[in-house]
Amino acid sequence: MSTAKAYAAISATEPLVATTIERRSVGAHDVLIDIKFAGICHSDIHTVRGEWGPQQYPLAPGHEIAGIVTEVGAEVTRHKVGDRVGVGCMVNSCRECVNCKKGEEQYCLAGNVGTYGAVDRDGTITQGGYSTHVVVTEDFVVNIPDGIELDVAAPLLCAGITTYSPLRHWGAGPGKKVAVVGLGGLGHMAVKLAHAMGAEVTVLSQSLKKQEDGLRLGADDYYATSNPETFEKLAGTFDLIINTVSASIDISSYLQLLALDGALVNVGAPAEPLPVNAFALIGGRRSFAGSMIGGIRETQEMLNFCAEHNLGAEVEVIPAEQINEAYERVMASDVRYRFVIDTATLN
């Protein structure tokens, strides 16, 4: 066992505080990672505030981890000391079920082991990336290509893969019209990735405040959803809509923006239900779907794609003591476009 410095929630209602957590010893198949940067995902906020169910505290969140391997177990073959690596939302799975065998470990039938707040296969409760180091089984550690700096790479481990996977699955590419709802952490990556895949991209944001940014990130069009004319003008337009909004929205009015056979894929995960009017679906043979992160193989594919296309997240690097303030800014949709913690400030 070793002790890591960390920032952790001590209850659902109090600010996060500086603390220490335990990390397991490096086992035969484990790697020890010196964490350099950890992104702040809205899921961290949903989780520590108990919106997705009760948690065990203290809980150090963080599942957008970028760092350097500093030790490897005796049987590790995939990584070596000095490698630039990343860890995303899961650190293990059963590896035997049909979904794990397909490389879709996020849909493990036994439940994947989340990077924080989950019971690991050794019985301990996992603790996340707002921390100085972490021990992870080698199969759930991916390589960060040399072309991507570690700070802009960190958010790719959740925001990147969560948007890359549905864009690929639903065929975003040349000739396809893709809309992205919400220009936050996930949304800005969806815009960059869909643009790099060759799709025509439209941002649907609450206001036009971030329009200039959206167009610079790769969007072709940008509309405010606070303006009812947006919904009239864009009716029947899109092949694919990726909804990244962290709150419950009127899904039916967005379904009306889909072309025949179009799909609205929800990646946003509000605690509240998302009611759907059946006529919004049957009126255009439309689909309403969901998607959760991506498998390990696809996460590596996404990182390689980002390196090839010279893509990273747009980040605001902050010291650990600003985490609580960053949470408030995320809640106010005032993130441009991902907060990333410089973990050196934990020391």
Ligand code: NAP
């Ligand atoms: P974020 O940075 O806070 O972005 C969410 C964006 O949604 C905001 O920037 C805002 O964009 C828009 N928004 C927020 N509240 C809204 C409201 N009441 N009505 C309309 N629009 C609103 O969050 P994130 O980190 O990207 O995460 C987004 C959601 O995805 C969260 O629920 C998170 O838990 C979930 N998530 C899911 C997965 C998965 O595997 N499916 C993975 C990661 C995260 P505008 O200002 O442009 O309107």
Ligand code: ZN
């Ligand atoms: Zn996340």
Ligand code: ZN
């Ligand atoms: Zn499994």
